[in-house]
Every structure is written in structure tokens, then in C-alpha cells.
Amino acid sequence: MLRAKPLPASLRPRKRYIAFRAESDRRLTRREVGSAIAASALSLFGETGVSEMNLRLLEFREDEQRGFVVCAHTQVLRAVAAMSAVSEIGGERVHLRPLGVSGTVRALRRKFLSGEAALISSEKRVKLEGKDFILRGTISGLCYAEPVDEVLRERLRILKLRFVGALDKELRGEEDAADAKHGL
Amino acid sequence: MFTDLHVHSLHSSGADTPGFLRRLARSLGVELCLCDGVVHEGIASGVEVHATTKRELLSELRRNWRRFDYLLVHGGNMEINRCAVRDSRVDALLHPYAGRRDCGVDTVVARAAAESGVAVGVELEDLILARGMERVRVLAHFREILRLSRKYGFRVLATSGARCRYSLRSLREAEALLACCGFEREEALRALTQVPREILERKVRLRRELSRGVRFAEG
Structure with a gap:
């Protein structure tokens, strides 16, 4: 099939690339993130508005939960608003946190998409303020713990969350708790 | 820096510990203040008063x-x-539009807010969580409050209303969301940074007073 001749550089639409990190209590797929951004943009700005934005998800790395979108260079604020207005995917709370904006993909990768602390999975039983939790993961000292207490689980269900966020130093392992019991 | 006056932690109706929220907020460039009705050490602490009658409000x-x-x-x-x-003991009236068809700010409220210096608060969580026609109503309320604020000169405060880590918003995101409701850049920055700072500084000033209008001479 005959391909369209590329426009000269001076006539090509100017673009901005926005890197983001998807934050959620579960791993999101590219398809889910792409449709959530499109639905949010359509809901906020309508079909005419989105056609002016030229907003598309270009890349989403499911292992790192990071990616980037492209938009028209004058529509960065609207694109950020559309991503920021995504509140849930599949009935669970999420946040697509913008990391930065760049004019080229190469600069975007160098500045915002290189090097990320890895999530360390865990199944340890811990205590937080006297209540029992199961530690599910830690990333850069930020821990995600699942409560055993039914009242707290109900509160999380209402908030559409699975885990409580706590600092590693606030959680006490079972051994530490036993030490504390014996006054050590 | 965005000073967020309305964030709930595990101590009230939120899902994360104050330490977790504080570290997360710092990474986003947000100054965190917790509105749990509990005094937290090292974090500005506030309370959100829920009242159904005038008498109950005054007592609270x-x-x-x-x-x-x-x-x-x-x-x-x-x-x-x-x-x-x-x-004047109140620092801000939050979401005056809650459960209403109008924005909850009429000329009486607008004039009184301008005279007493009480800010009128809009919450980003209301906008983010709403869908369809409900979101349309929230956007209209934000616009109406902004329009009345331009006319009567009362201060508008913007907060996240976050109950979990995924509701915290950075300054850039908050500014982008407010821009959807017609806030100019300066107006958004004022609602997100200047007004909350003024609220926190006002209390420090009031605490120095022995009684209303009487304070220790400095120096």
C-alpha cells in the first residue's frame, strides 16, 4: 500500500511526551491504562477537546508500571488533568502520577524512565499500632500491608483499596513484637 | 509548594499512616497537614467539624x-x-455544595466570607470521584464559587480531601484539575499555596495573643 509522504519538519505537529507511573494495589495492564486515560479525557473534555489534544498512550511497561503518553504541545495541562482524573480501574483505586514532561522520547527516557526502586514482595505477619497485618510488599521504605482486622478491611473495601500504607519503621515483625512483650 | 489542609490518615477515616503520607507528600512536593481531629507531632493538625445545627456547630x-x-x-x-x-474562628468552609443543587454560596455567604476572612473550600476528590452528570454539577459548582469569589473577594481554598495515598495530588496535577473549572494560573496557585499558608500563619499569630487584639510586645 502506498504510504503517505512524511511532512517536512516545519509542518509536523509539535508534541510533548508525559511520563507517568501507575500506582495501584495490583498490577495494571497496558490495555486497562490506555482505556482509562481515553475514557477520562473523553469524560472531561469531550470528543472535540480530545481531538485537539491528540492524546495517545505510546508505551506502558507492565513490569515497572510506568509509561508515557503523547499530546499536542499546547495541551499538556489538559493531558495532566485527564490522567489525574483517573481514579479507579476495575473497581480499585489507582493514580496515574505524572513524572515529567519532555519534547523528545529520548530525553523523557533518560530523565524520568531510567532506574526505579523495585517492589520487594513479602508474606510476613507484622503489627501496626497493636493490630495484625500481613506485609505484602515494600518499595523504598514504603510498605503495603493487608489488615487481618475485619473493621479495617471493611474501611478499605469502602475506599476500594486492599492495603494500608505504612513506613517500614512503623511496622513490627512477629519477633520484634515478641521481644517487646518480654520487655526487651 | 502546595499545602494540602484536608488529608485524612489511618487515625480518622483514611487508609495510610501519617508517616507514610508525609513521606509520599514530600516526594510529590506537597506540604502535608492532617485533618484527623488528632494532634500529630511535627505535622500541622486540623479538624473538620461536622454539624447539623447552628447550636451544634458553635459548641464544636x-x-x-x-x-x-x-x-x-x-x-x-x-x-x-x-x-x-x-x-472568625473558622478557617475555611469546605464543600458548601455538598448534597445541594446549587453551589451553597449565595450573596449572604459570599459577603460574610469576604468580611470575616473565612475561605471557601473546593475539594479535588469531589471532582475526581464524580462521574457523568455528577461531575458536571461539581464542575459547575467550582465555576460558580470562583465567579462569586471574583465578584465579592472572598478567598478560595483548594484541598485534595485525600483519604488514601492515591488521592494525593501534586501542585501540577491540582493546578491542571482547577484549570478545567476555569481557574486562571494565578487563582489556582493562590488557592493551593497562598491561602493555606495564610491559614496556618493566622493561627500562629492568634496563639501569641493574650486575648483578642492583645499580644506580647516583641523585642
Whole structure:
């Protein structure tokens, strides 16, 4: 099939690339993130508005939960608003946190998409303020713990969350708790 | 820096510990203040007063206003909206539009808020969580509050209303969301940074006073 001749550089639409990190209590797929951004943009700005934005998800790395979108260079604020207005995917709370904006993909990768602390999975039983939790993961000292207490689980269900966020130093392992019991 | 006056932690209706939220907020460039009705050490602590009658509101204000760094009133009921903006102990009237068809700010509320210096608060969480026609209504309320603020000169405060880590927003995101409701850049920055700072500084100033208008001479 005959391909369209590329426009000269001076006539090509100017673009901005926005890197983001998807934050959620579960791993999101590219398809889910792409449709959530499109639905949010359509809901906020309508079909005419989105056609002016030229907003598309270009890349989403499911292992790192990071990616980037492209938009028209004058529509960065609207694109950020559309991503920021995504509140849930599949009935669970999420946040697509913008990391930065760049004019080229190469600069975007160098500045915002290189090097990320890895999530360390865990199944340890811990205590937080006297209540029992199961530690599910830690990333850069930020821990995600699942409560055993039914009242707290109900509160999380209402908030559409699975885990409580706590600092590693606030959680006490079972051994530490036993030490504390014996006054050590 | 965005100073977020309305964030709930595990100590009230939120899902994360104050330490977790503080570290997360720092990474986003947000100054965190917790509105749990509990005094947290090292974090500006406030309370959100929920009242159904004027009498109940006044009693809550009397009980709480010296204990916390700032005092917010949950609006919605027109009687509460009017009473809250007339009382200088209140720092901000939050979501006056809650559960209403109108924005909850009429000329009486607008004039009183401008005179007493009580800010009128809009919450990003209301905008983010709403869908369809409900979101349309929230956007219209934000626009109406902004329009009245331009006319009467009362201060508009913007908060996240976060109950979990995924509701915290950075300055850039908050500014982008407010821009959807017609906030100019300067207006958005004022609502997100300047007004909350003024609220926190006001309480520090009031605490130095022996009684209303009387304070220790400095130097």
C-alpha cells in the first residue's frame, strides 16, 4: 500500500511526551491504562477537546508500571488533568502520577524512565499500632500491608483499596513484637 | 509548594499512616497537614467539624478551636454555611455544595466570607470521584464559587480531601484539575499555596495573643 509522504519538519505537529507511573494495589495492564486515560479525557473534555489534544498512550511497561503518553504541545495541562482524573480501574483505586514532561522520547527516557526502586514482595505477619497485618510488599521504605482486622478491611473495601500504607519503621515483625512483650 | 489542609490518615477515616503520607507528600512536593481531629507531632493538625445545627456547630467550634492548628467546617446545609462564614474562628468552609443543587454560596455567604476572612473550600476528590452528570454539577459548582469569589473577594481554598495515598495530588496535577473549572494560573496557585499558608500563619499569630487584639510586645 502506498504510504503517505512524511511532512517536512516545519509542518509536523509539535508534541510533548508525559511520563507517568501507575500506582495501584495490583498490577495494571497496558490495555486497562490506555482505556482509562481515553475514557477520562473523553469524560472531561469531550470528543472535540480530545481531538485537539491528540492524546495517545505510546508505551506502558507492565513490569515497572510506568509509561508515557503523547499530546499536542499546547495541551499538556489538559493531558495532566485527564490522567489525574483517573481514579479507579476495575473497581480499585489507582493514580496515574505524572513524572515529567519532555519534547523528545529520548530525553523523557533518560530523565524520568531510567532506574526505579523495585517492589520487594513479602508474606510476613507484622503489627501496626497493636493490630495484625500481613506485609505484602515494600518499595523504598514504603510498605503495603493487608489488615487481618475485619473493621479495617471493611474501611478499605469502602475506599476500594486492599492495603494500608505504612513506613517500614512503623511496622513490627512477629519477633520484634515478641521481644517487646518480654520487655526487651 | 502546595499545602494540602484536608488529608485524612489511618487515625480518622483514611487508609495510610501519617508517616507514610508525609513521606509520599514530600516526594510529590506537597506540604502535608492532617485533618484527623488528632494532634500529630511535627505535622500541622486540623479538624473538620461536622454539624447539623447552628447550636451544634458553635459548641464544636468552642471545644476545638484552641486545640488545633486550623479548623474546617463541613458545609452543605445552608444554615451551617452561613453560620460558619460569619465566625472568625473558622478557617475555611469546605464543600458548601455538598448534597445541594446549587453551589451553597449565595450573596449572604459570599459577603460574610469576604468580611470575616473565612475561605471557601473546593475539594479535588469531589471532582475526581464524580462521574457523568455528577461531575458536571461539581464542575459547575467550582465555576460558580470562583465567579462569586471574583465578584465579592472572598478567598478560595483548594484541598485534595485525600483519604488514601492515591488521592494525593501534586501542585501540577491540582493546578491542571482547577484549570478545567476555569481557574486562571494565578487563582489556582493562590488557592493551593497562598491561602493555606495564610491559614496556618493566622493561627500562629492568634496563639501569641493574650486575648483578642492583645499580644506580647516583641523585642
